[in-house]
Amino acid sequence: MAQQTVSQYEEIKKRVKDVKLYINGEFVDAESHETFENINPFKNEFINEVASGDHVDIHKAVMAAKEAFNIWGRMKQNERLEYIYKIGQLIEERIEDIALFESFDTGLPISQTRKQVARSAQNFRFYADMVKSHLSGEAYQVDDEFINYTIHKPVGVAGLITPWNAPFMLETWKIAPALATGNTVVLKPAEWSPLSANLLAEIIDQAGLPKGTFNVVHGFGETAGASLVAHPDVQLISFTGETKTGSEIMKNGADTLKRFSMELGGKSPFIVFEDADLDRALDAAVWGIFSFNGERCTANSRLYLHERIADEFIARLKERVDRIIVGDPMDPNTELGPLIHKTHYHNVKRYIEIAKDEGCEIYSGEIPAELTSGNYVAPTLLLNANNAMKVVQEEIFGPVMAVMTFKEEDEVLELANDVKYGLAAYVWTNDIKRGHRVSQAIESGMAWINSQNVRDLRTPFGGAKYSGIGREGGYYAFEFYTERQVIHVSIGDHRIPQFGKKA
Ligand code: NAD
Numbered sequence: 323m324a325q326q327t328v329s330q331y332e333e334i335k336k337r338v339k340d341v342k343l344y345i346n347g348e349f350v351d352a353e354s355h356e357t358f359e360n361i362n363p364f365k366n367e368f369i370n371e372v373a374s375g376d377h378v379d380i381h382k383a384v385m386a387a388k389e390a391f392n393i394w395g396r397m398k399q400n401e402r403l404e405y406i407y408k409i410g411q412l413i414e415e416r417i418e419d420i421a422l423f424e425s426f427d428t429g430l431p432i433s434q435t436r437k438q439v440a441r442s443a444q445n446f447r448f449y450a451d452m453v454k455s456h457l458s459g460e461a462y463q464v465d466d467e468f469i470n471y472t473i474h475k476p477v478g479v480a481g482l483i484t485p486w487n488a489p490f491m492l493e494t495w496k497i498a499p500a501l502a503t504g505n506t507v508v509l510k511p512a513e514w515s516p517l518s519a520n521l522l523a524e525i526i527d528q529a530g531l532p533k534g535t536f537n538v539v540h541g542f543g544e545t546a547g548a549s550l551v552a553h554p555d556v557q558l559i560s561f562t563g564e565t566k567t568g569s570e571i572m573k574n575g576a577d578t579l580k581r582f583s584m585e586l587g588g589k590s591p592f593i594v595f596e597d598a599d600l601d602r603a604l605d606a607a608v609w610g611i612f613s614f615n616g617e618r619c620t621a622n623s624r625l626y627l628h629e630r631i632a633d634e635f636i637a638r639l640k641e642r643v644d645r646i647i648v649g650d651p652m653d654p655n656t657e658l659g660p661l662i663h664k665t666h667y668h669n670v671k672r673y674i675e676i677a678k679d680e681g682c683e684i685y686s687g688e689i690p691a692e693l694t695s696g697n698y699v700a701p702t703l704l705l706n707a708n709n710a711m712k713v714v715q716e717e718i719f720g721p722v723m724a725v726m727t728f729k730e731e732d733e734v735l736e737l738a739n740d741v742k743y744g745l746a747a748y749v750w751t752n753d754i755k756r757g758h759r760v761s762q763a764i765e766s767g768m769a770w771i772n773s774q775n776v777r778d779l780r781t782p783f784g785g786a787k788y789s790g791i792g793r794e795g796g797y798y799a800f801e802f803y804t805e806r807q808v809i810h811v812s813i814g815d816h817r818i819p820q821f822g823k824k825a
Contacts, residue, residue, distance in 0.1 A: 330652045331364065334426045341372040341516050343379055343540060344523035346386035347533030352541070353378045360516055363429035363660040364651055364696045372516045375541035377549035380508065383537035384555050387479040387506035390534030395476045395504045397532075403450040406502045408529040410446030413439065413494075413522075420521050424490055425651040427517040429660040429697065430614055432652050435490075442494035448779045449502040449799075456797045457503065457804070467814045474804035476504030477581070478557040481550040483543075483571070484519075485563045486512035486662050487617040487719070493519055496560045499799035501536065508537045508556065510547050512563075514663050516540050543567065551575045558802065561585065562619075564717075565743075565788045583802045584791040585619070585784060587717040588745030591738040592622035593760065595731075596630040598750035599772065604635065606774040607723075608642045610748065612701050615659050616721030617666075619789075620746040620768070620775050624714060625725045626734050632727045636705065639725070643687045643701045650693075658721055660696035667697035670720035677704045677713040682724070709740050717743065731760065739765045744786030746775065767793070 340357070342349040350373075357371040375383075394402065413420065420442075421435040428435075459472035480500040484493050489512060500507050511519035523538045539546050551559055551574045561571055562585040572582060592610060594603045610622040627635050651659035661667045678684055683705040689698045699720050707714050707724035714724045728734040738747060747769040749761045761769040767785040770776070777783065782793035792802055 330422075331426070331650070334422055334652070335362075335367075335369065338370050338423070338426070338517065340370050341520045341540060343373045343375050343383070344520075344527070344536070344538040345379065345383045345534075346537065347527065349523070352376065353382070358513065358542075360427070360514075361663065362426065363662055364426075366664060366695055366697070369427070369517075372513070372540050375510075375539035375546040377545065379539050379541070380510075380546055380549040380553060383508045383539050384479055384550070384553050386534035387508050387537055388555050390532050391476070391478055391506045393532045394501075394506050394535045395478075397504070399453065402504065403453060403502065405529055405531050406446050406450040406498065409498075409526055410443045410450070412525045412528055413443040413446065416521070416525070417443070420490060420518055422652065423517045423521060424515075425659070428486060428489065428515050428662055429651045430488070430617075431656040431659045433654050433656070434614055438488055438491040442491050444779065445491075445494045445498040446502075449498040452499075452797060453502045457800055459806075467812065467816045468810060469813055470808055470810045472806050472808045474503070474800060475807055477803065477805050478505060479555055480505040480507050480803065481553070481556040481559045482507060482509045483547050483550065483559065483561045483563065484509070484511050486515035487619070488614060489515040490518035490522065492562050493522060495794060496562075497522075497536070499794075499803050500560070501531075503800060503803045505558075505803055506535050508539060508550060510539055510541065510550050513540065513542055547571075548574055551580065552578060554578045557581060558583070560794075560802065568790075581802065582791060583794065585794060586745075586788060586790045587719075587743055588619045588621070588785065588789050589624060589715070589717050589741045589743040590620055590622050590746040590748070590766065591624045591626055591764070592748040593626045593728075593734055593738060593750065594628060594631065594635060595749075595751035595753070595756065596628040597752045598631075599752065600631060600635060600638075602772070603750040604638055604642065606748065606750070608639070608646075609774055611723040612646055612658055612721050615661055616699075617662065617719055621719075622746075622748050623718060623723055624738075624741075625723055626737060627725065627727050629727045629729055636703075636725060639703060640685055643685060643703060646687050646701045648687065648689050648693065648698060648700065658701060660693070660698050661720060662697070664697055666719070667699060670699050670718055670722065673713055673716070673718045673720070674699075674702060674704075674722060677707070677711070677722075677724075680711040680713060682707050682711070682713065709737050715741055731756065735760060735763050739763075742788040745789035746770070746785075748773070748775075
């Protein structure tokens with residue numbers, strides 16, 4: 323197996339080309355000709371150069387998107403949706419390839435990126451279907467005097483800013499509803515994961531959308547990202563990333579009165595009551611923190627165990643941690659791969675040191691000796707943690723879970739809500755009333771009862787508190803990506819005041 327994956331690495335490395343910007347239907351260098359280096363997280367080797375866009379390239383892309391809006395925004399719906407279905411189909415045809423590039427670029431295990439890419443194809447089909455079936459207005463009868471009705475219109479140029487943790491999936495999550503509703507797009511992908519965004523540009527190019535409808539400007543957050551946010555011809559910004567970046571973006575977009583969707587960080591609790599199905603809860607807790615290398619916004623990074631089952635549960639957790647397969651991200655058996663970047667690796671390691679200083683007992687799995695050149699952090703439990711600790715309050719965004727115990731329902735609810743974040747929550751109990759009661763009382767945008775993080779595309783996705791503003795998913799995305807206009811129509815002779823007629 324090792325032999326096979328080593329050759330896979332070399333083979334993909336040969337196939338990776340330098341990445342350009344995609345503006346107005348063409349792959350181009352940055353106007354400045356600046357580039358930045360893309361590094362592979364498995365070997366920490368240089369992979370390729372990426373064109374580094376700045377305000378000049380953003381302006382070009384926004385102007386192209388603005389021009390294209392005249393065509394795309396006015397196109398007959400069925401014709402537009404045919405393009406959206408086509409993009410989904412082209413992604414489907416290249417799942418294996420995209421997944422390999424994604425794993426190569428990010429360190430996410432191939433068995434997991436394959437599923438994400440398949441989901442990405444579904445995002446396009448889903449939003450084409452949703453526009454057909456659910457993008458409809460309302461009518462208000464006002465006696466025999468008026469009929470008022472609402473319509474949805476595309477907003478204009480959508481600026482989409484995405485993170486590196488599930489790049490392809492999160493990009494399509496925004497691009498599909500933005501394009502399907504008739505907006506044109508400028509995407510600014512994360513600088514640490516440019517490869518799959520480039521494949522997406524190739525696919526959308528192949529689908530033949532009118533030039534300028536979709537554009538990609540690679541570059542840094544402070545230059546390309548900030549210019550997109552500040553551009554007066556960009557009407558909306560959909561952002562996924564860290565909470566502090568979200569807050570910075572909102573400040574920078576205030577002058578041009580941007581409409582924002584904010585999908586931000588999380589520190590989600592996983593609560594196991596004494597009556598829960600412990601086998602299933604264990605599977606879900608382990609998957610929820612160690613899948614996607616722990617770089618997952620909805621990860622259950624805080625585990626609360628009822629004291630009666632805590633010892634047994636922790637013993638079984640340790641066994642799992644010992645056995646998690648840490649390996650080459652392109653090996654289908656690998657369960658945990660390397661973190662995206664050396665900088666992020668050091669951040670996560672620093673948190674483990676802080677946990678030690680704060681009094682946690684650290685329990686970690688092993689990293690095979692041959693993997694030392696990658697950004698590997700072993701699956702880690704922070705035992706004997708408590709809510710006063712920094713490592714329980716702050717998002718670590720790696721394969722690290724704080725483990726705590728509780729006695730009473732009220733107590734665990736207070737602990738669950740005692741963080742600034744409010745993205746997801748997981749409640750495990752066989753008491754049906756308690757399951758609903760506790761889930762509803764948790765301050766989070768989403769909660770799962772006796773379930774891992776399974777999501778139906780029709781449901782709203784998003785966070786409460788510092789985890790976000792607004793909801794993506796289902797028809798909730800239409801509130802963000804469309805302008806709802808009301809048309810008031812007089813159908814009778816309602817009274818109109820006659821100023822100036824009295825004298
Ligand atoms: P990040 O905030 O560092 O970067 C995200 C994107 O913002 C990147 O493209 C970056 O270049 C850009 N950016 C940075 N500064 C900017 C600025 N001043 N103006 C405009 N753009 C700027 O986030 P990250 O480290 O890439 O991603 C990890 C974070 O994303 C975690 O906090 C995670 O919880 C969060 N996340 C949230 C969700 C969700 O749905 N709630 C999903 C995935 C990830």
